[in-house]
Amino acid sequence: MDMFLIKRKESLNPTVSLMEIEAPLVARKAQAGQFIILRVDDEGERIPLTVSDYDREAGTVTIIYQIVGATTKKLDAKKAGEYIADFVGPLGVASHTEGLKKVAVIGGGVGCAIAYPIAKKLHKQGAEVHAIVGFRNKDLVILKEKFEEVSDVFKIMTDDGSCGEKGLVTDALKALIDGGEKYDEVIAIGPLIMMKFVCKLTKEYGIKTIVSMNPIMIDGTGMCGGCRLTVGGETKFACVDGPDFDGHLVDFDETMRRAAMYKEFEKHSYEDTCNLLNKEVE
Amino acid sequence: MPNMSPKKNEMPTQAPEIRSRNFDEVALGYTLQLAEDEAERCLNCKHKPCVSGCPVQIDIPGFISKIKEKDLEGAYDVISKSSSLPAVCGRVCPQESQCEKNCVRAIKGEPVGIGRLERFVADYHMANNTKAPVKPEANGHKVAIVGAGPAGLTCAGDLAKKGYAVTVFEALHVAGGVLVYGIPEFRLPKEIVRKEIEGLKALGVEVCTDMVIGKVLSVDELLDDGYEAVFIGSGAGLPRFMNIPGENLNGVYSANEFLTRVNLMKAYKAGSATPVKKIKNAAIVGGGNVAMDAARCAKRLGAENVYIVYRRSMDEMPARREEVEHAEEEGIIFKTLNNPVEILGDENSVVSGIKCVEMELGEPDESGRRSPIVKEGSEHVIDVDCVIMSIGTSPNPLIRNTTEGLETNKRGCIITEEETGLTSREGVYAGGDAVTGAATVILAMGAGKNAAKAIDEYIQNK
Numbered sequence: 001m002d003m004f005l006i007k008r009k010e011s012l013n014p015t016v017s018l019m020e021i022e023a024p025l026v027a028r029k030a031q032a033g034q035f036i037i038l039r040v041d042d043e044g045e046r047i048p049l050t051v052s053d054y055d056r057e058a059g060t061v062t063i064i065y066q067i068v069g070a071t072t073k074k075l076d077a078k079k080a081g082e083y084i085a086d087f088v089g090p091l092g093v094a095s096h097t098e099g100l101k102k103v104a105v106i107g108g109g110v111g112c113a114i115a116y117p118i119a120k121k122l123h124k125q126g127a128e129v130h131a132i133v134g135f136r137n138k139d140l141v142i143l144k145e146k147f148e149e150v151s152d153v154f155k156i157m158t159d160d161g162s163c164g165e166k167g168l169v170t171d172a173l174k175a176l177i178d179g180g181e182k183y184d185e186v187i188a189i190g191p192l193i194m195m196k197f198v199c200k201l202t203k204e205y206g207i208k209t210i211v212s213m214n215p216i217m218i219d220g221t222g223m224c225g226g227c228r229l230t231v232g233g234e235t236k237f238a239c240v241d242g243p244d245f246d247g248h249l250v251d252f253d254e255t256m257r258r259a260a261m262y263k264e265f266e267k268h269s270y271e272d273t274c275n276l277l278n279k280e281v282e
Numbered sequence: 283m284p285n286m287s288p289k290k291n292e293m294p295t296q297a298p299e300i301r302s303r304n305f306d307e308v309a310l311g312y313t314l315q316l317a318e319d320e321a322e323r324c325l326n327c328k329h330k331p332c333v334s335g336c337p338v339q340i341d342i343p344g345f346i347s348k349i350k351e352k353d354l355e356g357a358y359d360v361i362s363k364s365s366s367l368p369a370v371c372g373r374v375c376p377q378e379s380q381c382e383k384n385c386v387r388a389i390k391g392e393p394v395g396i397g398r399l400e401r402f403v404a405d406y407h408m409a410n411n412t413k414a415p416v417k418p419e420a421n422g423h424k425v426a427i428v429g430a431g432p433a434g435l436t437c438a439g440d441l442a443k444k445g446y447a448v449t450v451f452e453a454l455h456v457a458g459g460v461l462v463y464g465i466p467e468f469r470l471p472k473e474i475v476r477k478e479i480e481g482l483k484a485l486g487v488e489v490c491t492d493m494v495i496g497k498v499l500s501v502d503e504l505l506d507d508g509y510e511a512v513f514i515g516s517g518a519g520l521p522r523f524m525n526i527p528g529e530n531l532n533g534v535y536s537a538n539e540f541l542t543r544v545n546l547m548k549a550y551k552a553g554s555a556t557p558v559k560k561i562k563n564a565a566i567v568g569g570g571n572v573a574m575d576a577a578r579c580a581k582r583l584g585a586e587n588v589y590i591v592y593r594r595s596m597d598e599m600p601a602r603r604e605e606v607e608h609a610e611e612e613g614i615i616f617k618t619l620n621n622p623v624e625i626l627g628d629e630n631s632v633v634s635g636i637k638c639v640e641m642e643l644g645e646p647d648e649s650g651r652r653s654p655i656v657k658e659g660s661e662h663v664i665d666v667d668c669v670i671m672s673i674g675t676s677p678n679p680l681i682r683n684t685t686e687g688l689e690t691n692k693r694g695c696i697i698t699e700e701e702t703g704l705t706s707r708e709g710v711y712a713g714g715d716a717v718t719g720a721a722t723v724i725l726a727m728g729a730g731k732n733a734a735k736a737i738d739e740y741i742q743n744k
Contacts, residue, residue, distance in 0.1 A: 025498050039455060045547060045555040046455070070555060086455045088492045218547065218556075221453050221494055222678055223463075223519040224539035230530060235523060240680070254530055257631040261532045265557040 003083040004038075007060055012142040016066045016110050017076055018052070024059030026089045032117040033095030033212065033244055036061065037220040039086040040074045047071050048217045050114040050243070051090060061089070064113030064142070069266045070273035091220045092243050095187070095210070097121050102128040104176065104183045105151070106169050106198055108190020109135060112143050114212055115189040116150075123150035130181065131155070132172045134194070138163035169194060170201050183207055188247060192256045199247035211247035213238045215259060229255050285322035288391025293398055298611040302581050305467045305550050308608060309373070312395075317402040321349035323387060324394045331384035332396060337728030338371075338436070340364040342381055342396055349399060358407040361400060366439030367432065367478045367727065369408060370461060372401025373470050375724045376602050408477055415484045421445035423741050426509035428495045428681065431459020432723045433515030433714025435482060436730030437737075442485040444738055449509070451493040454546065459517055460715075461723070463546040464538070466575050468582070472545075496680035501688070501710060510744070511709045511737045514696060515730060518675040518715035524567070528625030529671070533559055533633035537568070537576045537672035544579045561585040561668040565636045567622055568592065568672030569599040570720075574606065576670045577614045588614050589664060593621040593641050593654045617664065619643075621654065625669050635663040675720045685710070695719050702736035703729055711737055 005022040012018055026036060035050045053062035065072050078084060095118050097103075103122050107115030112133050122129050131151035135141050136159045148154050155172040156164030165172065173186070186209040188198040195211045202209040215227040215238050222240040229236055232249035236242065294310040295301070301308050312320065324346040332342045341360050348357035361368045377383075377397035385393030423446050427434040430452035438448045456462055458475045483489065495501065495516070504512050521536030523529050535543075540558070543549040547556035564580040566573045569592035580588045590609070592599060595618050599606060610616070619641045626635040640660035643652035677694045689697045689706035696705055696712040703711040713729025715721055 025493075029498060043555060086492050088453070088455075088494060089497065091494065091497060218539065218542050219454060219519075221497075221519065221680065223521070224542050225521045225523070225536040226539045228523075228530060235525070235530065254631070258530065258532060261559075262557045269555065269557075 003085065004087040006078055006080050006082055006084065009078075009080045012064065013140050015140070016064060016113075016142055018062060018064045018113075019075075020055075020060040020062050021084070021087055022059055023061050023087045023089075026087065027054045027056050027059045027061050030054040030061055030090040031094035032097075032121045033114075034090040034092050035214075035220070035243060036063065036087055036089030037091065037217065038063075038075075038084055038088070040071060040078065041085050044074065044085060045071055046086070046218055046220070048091075048214065048220055048239070050212065050214065051117065052113045053117055061087075064110065066110040070269040073270060073273045088220065092239060093241070095121070095212075095244050097125060097127070100125075100127050100184050102130075102182065102184050104130045104132060104173060104181075104186045106173065106186065106188040106190065106194075107131070107133045107147075108169060108188075108194040109140065110142070111190030111194075111212075112147070115187065116143050116146055118187055118189075119147060120150045128152050130176060130183070132157065132169045132176075134158070134169040134190070135163070136160070168197070170197050173198065174201060177205055177207070185210060187211075192252055192259065195247060195250075196252035199250070199252070203248050209247040210244050211250060212243045213245060213250070213255065214243060215255060216261065229258070283322075284325060285319060287323065290323075290392045290395040290398070291316045291320045293395075298613070301468065302578070302612040305582055307471050308468050311405055312398055312402045317349060317399060318352070320395050320399055321346050324350075325386060327386055331386065332381040332394075335380040335382075335384040336364075337380065337724050338364045338731050340381075340400070345403060346394070346396075346399060349403065354403060354406045355411065357403045358411075361403060364731075365727070366436045366482065368400055369404035369474045369478055370432070370470060371724055371727070372397050372399075372404050373474075374465060376722060378603060380724070408474070415481065417484070417486050418443055418445045420447060420486075423447065424449070424509045425737060425741075426451065426504045426512045427515060428501070428512065429453070429459060429515040429517055429714075429716070430457035430479075430489055430491075431515055431517050431714065431726065432461065433517075433716075433726035433730040434459070434513065435479065436727040437513045437515065437713070437734045438487045439482050439485065440731055440734035441737060442482065442487045444734075446738075446741075447486070447488075449488045449490060451495050451499075452489060452491045453494040453516075455491050456546070457489045457491060459515075463542045464572065464575070466541065466545050466579050467550075468578070469575065494680065496684040501681065501685040501707075505709060510741050511711060513703070513730070513733050513737065514681055514705070514710065514712040514716055515714045515726065516678055516681055516716045518720045519678045520676045521671065522674045522676060523671055524622065524673060526622060526624055528627055528633075531625055531627040531631050531633050533667055534625055534669045534671065535559075537566070537572045537670055538675065540576055540670050541572070541579065544583070550579070550583060558583065559668055563587040563589075563666040564668040564670060565589045565591050565617075565622075565664055565666045566670045566672055568674070569594065569601055569618075570672065570674070571601045571605055573672035574601045574609045574614075576672050577609055578612060580668070580670070581612055581614060585668070587666075589617050589666070590614055591617045591620050591622060591636065591638060591664070593619065594651060595619055595643060598651045619654065621656070622669075623661070626663065633667050633669055635665050636669055637661060637663050675715075677716045677719065681716075693719060701732060703733035704736060709740065
């Protein structure tokens with residue numbers, strides 16, 4: 001009960017990997033939009049990762065993570081067949097997709113890992129899905145074929161134009177809206193700055209926009225309040241009230257400042273871990 | 283001959299100037315000689331007034347007599363008949379308002395140091411016992427416990443002793459609840475908690491960590507899975523904030539978050555994977571035991587000035603006297619009759635100060651405490667870079683939101699029958715902070731104990 005098997009691992013790009021974790025009880029209940037909390041080993045910190053996919057029969061939950069700090073670096077050092085110490089979930093409220101008929105799903109970078117299961121769910125329920133995904137360049141593109149399978153319109157944007165069109169996801173969204181597309185809702189998941197600007201754009205057009213927040217968390221059950229953010233002037237806990245929120249009400253500037261709280265610590269901790277892992281390799 | 287000294291034998295402690303720089307235990311515990319001397323202060327009263335003050339009804343004169351007879355394992359056996367976590371209770375119970383309050387010796391002096399003796403006996407047992415506990419014969423019935431804190435562990439221990447197959451589901455990655463995430467190492471070493479839980483496991487209790495009941499499994503699914511009764515001891519985990527401007531600035535913590543980072547995630551140790559802010563000056567808002575714990579942790583993490591900001595006076599402070607004294611000795615500065623109105627931030631949105639108003643005490647309110655009134659024109663700023671909100675917690679809504687027919691009151695606390703802990707659902711019992719709102723470890727243990735008795739009767743009479 002106390003260790004969780006990594007059944008499969010796949011590198012999606014140089015900094016993003018996918019893992020299928022054996023966690024039958026979590027797989028039985030997981031839904032798109034929910035998250036899990038994991039610890040790599042007994043000394044590890046608790047980090048939240050959104051559920052990217054699940055297989056109820058096989059009893060596995062898929063997570064996709066970007067190597068951004070010490071913990072994801074340590075996680076990435078694990079191979080298929082090895083174990084991680086803790087895997088808790090499913091936590092948070094599942095994404096509401098009921099009644100949606102036409103939706104623009106926007107993913108930025110590793111946020112596509114979270115946007116994809118929502119696009120898939122919408123597609124399965126018969127909604128028209130327009131997916132817009134953005135990456136810095138072609139080497140970082142993930143889940144392209146998966147998105148193509150579940151979307152009616154698929155746009156890929158890169159900062160340098162090395163894949164799809166050159167530009168930002170907001171450029172593509174604006175072009176579609178200006179071209180006459182009418183969306184019931186826009187769902188945007190990616191870096192805070194991207195979600196902020198998607199919301200700025202959709203507010204001008206009066207289109208309801210849902211964003212998925214991924215702030216710093218510890219327990220993930222409402223106990224610590226570290227993940228709090230301001231939504232429509234009220235304090236909410238991302239772990240129990242979210243992670244999905246009405247993007248037009250989220251105070252993104254405050255959330256960005258809070259996300260940077262441990263930046264210095266994280267940088268040192270990342271470098272230490274890299275050094276440690278390099279030593280192990282030598 | 284009884285020892286007629288009017289004073290308790292003092293508890294040896296680490297010197298304040300040393301202990302305020304480390305996380306080792308403050309109170310060092312009685313020596314055998316001190317314990318025997320203190321035991322002789324007990325008059326072995328026939329009517330045992332102390333026992334009626336104990337939420338789990340330990341035979342106090344009984345175990346103290348065993349100490350006098352130099353039978354320390356015998357003393358342990360007496361305690362463990364009533365308490366599942368004696369090494370914990372000996373450390374964190376508010377004995378001054380329970381057993382010791384009723385002690386006859388307190389009429390003309392200080393009461394017998396019952397808590398200190400309990401701790402001594404439990405520590406002696408932990409250090410010297412080599413006997414493996416006898417696993418009781420299974421009675422073929424299964425009970426599920428939600429939450430591995432003081433209430434759940436006590437209920438589990440009592441049921442296991444009666445032969446039940448008990449499974450405890452814990453949301454975090456270790457068992458112990460507030461004993462591991464809340465109460466700091468220097469008041470309750472985590473090794474002690476671990477050993478107490480090992481003791482329960484040896485009785486046959488199964489502990490499943492990483493299980494958030496209400497998410498991964500519901501209470502109803504547990505009942506469908508063959509558990510004949512469920513005890514909910516999920517605590518009061520949800521932190522409250524004041525809803526004043528600036529509470530979301532960087533450097534503002536709930537006491538829960540701060541203590542969880544420091545205690546559960548071991549942020550006080552060099553090389554910990556979980557960070558905690560490097561604090562220069564901290565304001566802790568609140569006057570309870572949790573506020574004292576947070577203040578003393580902040581000091582130990584290297585903060586220069588640590589303030590307790592409390593809106594009433596020292597007399598109304600809900601923290602244990604001993605905790606307040608320890609905090610004062612360690613240099614914590616008490617800003618009583620002060621109430622925060624705003625938290626100020628610098629250009630990077632990092633806390634730079636806390637704006638307070640001074641208060642004076644008016645008429646008593648419904649809690650019987652004199653209610654504080656704002657003094658006109660008393661606004662002032664205390665320079666701090668960290669604020670820790672320690673103004674209470676509420677029960678977590680996860681279980682009540684996912685258990686149909688489970689009645690709760692307007693504060694979100696589960697409604698139960700007082701004697702038994704029975705909820706509005708058949709076979710579902712609850713106790714501890716999930717029922718009372720934030721209270722003490724020992725009250726939670728008392729509730730767990732009563733529920734265990736009621737669950738046993740319920741299953742046996744089915």
